Amino acid sequence: MAIPQETKKIAGDIQSMRIRGAGRIARAAVKGLMIATQESKATQITELLRDVAQAAQILYETRPTAVSLPNGLRYFYSRFLSKSSQVPDSSALKEAGLKIGKEFIEMSNNAVKTIGEIGARLIVNGDIIFTYCNSATAFGVLKAAHDLGKKFTVYVPETRPKYQGHITATWLDEAGIPSILITDNSVRYLMAQADKVFVGADAITANGAVVNKIGTSAVALAADEARVDFYVAAESYKFSPATMAGELVEIEERNTEEVVNADVLQKWKYVSVLNPAFDVTPPEFIDAIITEQGVIPPQGAIAVLYQAFGWLSTEQSWPWTPYLE
Numbered sequence: 001m002a003i004p005q006e007t008k009k010i011a012g013d014i015q016s017m018r019i020r021g022a023g024r025i026a027r028a029a030v031k032g033l034m035i036a037t038q039e040s041k042a043t044q045i046t047e048l049l050r051d052v053a054q055a056a057q058i059l060y061e062t063r064p065t066a067v068s069l070p071n072g073l074r075y076f077y078s079r080f081l082s083k084s085s086q087v088p089d090s091s092a093l094k095e096a097g098l099k100i101g102k103e104f105i106e107m108s109n110n111a112v113k114t115i116g117e118i119g120a121r122l123i124v125n126g127d128i129i130f131t132y133c134n135s136a137t138a139f140g141v142l143k144a145a146h147d148l149g150k151k152f153t154v155y156v157p158e159t160r161p162k163y164q165g166h167i168t169a170t171w172l173d174e175a176g177i178p179s180i181l182i183t184d185n186s187v188r189y190l191m192a193q194a195d196k197v198f199v200g201a202d203a204i205t206a207n208g209a210v211v212n213k214i215g216t217s218a219v220a221l222a223a224d225e226a227r228v229d230f231y232v233a234a235e236s237y238k239f240s241p242a243t244m245a246g247e248l249v250e251i252e253e254r255n256t257e258e259v260v261n262a263d264v265l266q267k268w269k270y271v272s273v274l275n276p277a278f279d280v281t282p283p284e285f286i287d288a289i290i291t292e293q294g295v296i297p298p299q300g301a302i303a304v305l306y307q308a309f310g311w312l313s314t315e316q317s318w319p320w321t322p323y324l325e
Contacts (some may be wrong), residue, residue: 004039007032007055014069015062017162022202022238023112026072027105027314029059032074034101037094046323048090052080052097053320060318063252067203067211068317071237075104079320081251098126111235111292116140117232119198119290120148127152127195130187130223133213134164135200137233139171141290142198146177154179155194157187157214162259162276167286184215191222201289206305208283208298210234211251214276220285229287236291252277 010032013019019028036055042048056073063069076097083096119141123129129152141153154172156179159165165181170177182190197219203211206236210216210232223230240249256265256273265273283298291304 003055003058004035007036010035011059011062014059020164021134022068022200023108023136023235026068026237027108029069030072030076030101030104032059033073034082034098037080037097037101039093040090040173042090045084045087045090045093047115048093049081049084049320050098052077053323056320059322067240067249068235068238072104072238074319074322075237076100081319108235108237111237112137114292115233115235115290116144118292118295119231120150121198122145122229122231122290122295123150123152125151127311128155128193129153130155130157130191130194130197130219130228131168131293132157132160132165132197132199132216132219133232134167134171137153137235138198138200139168141231141233142177143170143175146175152177155190156181157184157215157219158182159215160184164213187219188222188225191219191226191228192289194226194228195224197223197228197230199230199232201232201238201250204232204234204239204289204301205280206240206250207243208286208289208301208303209232210281210283210286210289210298211249211278212281214279217279217285220281224285230285231288231290232281232286233290236293236304237302241305243305249280251279 010028014028019025033052033055040048040051042051056077060070060073079100080097084093087093087096115137123145131154154177156165156169158181168177168182192284199212199216201210201212220230243249254275254277256275259273259275282299286298288295288297
């Protein structure tokens with residue numbers, strides 16, 4: 001099967017970070033599978049499973065750290081595979097795929113809304129709040145609190161080298177929420193003024209550690225030192241099942257030109273550049289994780305994984321693998 005151009009574009013946009021944020025990545029990836037399902041020319045169910053498996057693999061390879069991506073793909077394909085034994089032909093399976101995709105996207109959007117409503121209860125009038133990077137889920141908490149009439153101010157670090165903090169500042173401005181954009185190296189100096197920190201997550205491990213944009217762990221360390229509550233807002237599909245079996249979350253290394261212009265790099269003889277996209281915040285620096293299921297301590301991550309995924313081996317994690325050519 002030729003992968004549909006629109007699915008390829010989604011994969012490219014995820015890889016280049018034109019589509020960013022764990023929830024948006026997951027929803028876009030599932031949309032890519034929906035497109036591949038609908039545009040497949042397969043007349044046999046096995047052929048259709050193979051076509052969609054190839055699309056899933058291409059999407060999976062775009063971002064190794066954002067666990068919402070494989071979890072979204074797994075959600076779609078495992079149900080798609082299950083339906084394949086219950087329908088009479090490929091046309092019926094295509095209809096089922098469309099329904100599964102819409103179900104995931106609706107679930108994802110509803111999770112963000114629910115997390116916002118739950119997290120907003122933790123904010124009180126007069127709070128000074130820190131956030132970091134650009135998280136639709138963390139923003140949802142702030143927006144929900146603002147909609148309740150609560151008055152607070154948000155410190156927004158720039159989040160270099162991609163400056164996702166600028167996006168968050170724009171969202172806050174459009175929502176009418178007062179915010180202050182700061183440089184990343186101001187975090188420790190200003191943290192003493194804060195009451196709470198709200199961040200998102202790209203992945204949460206079985207022991208409650210949080211993988212998020214590089215610099216998050218430094219914010220958490222500053223919050224711990226200043227005795228400021230540190231909250232993570234994350235949908236349950238950002239919890240990583242593979243970590244229950246001891247697998248480590250891969251930390252993505254991005255293009256060095258995000259940090260230094262290529263012309264400068266060519267002039268340097270003895271300087272190299274590292275550009276890790278994520279870091280890991282230990283559970284002892286996290287006061288609570290806000291999910292659509294409620295507020296849990298980091299140590300409760302294992303319970304979420306049991307409920308959402310059960311004990312999955314690495315092989316079971318990728319249900320499309322047997323259908324790849």
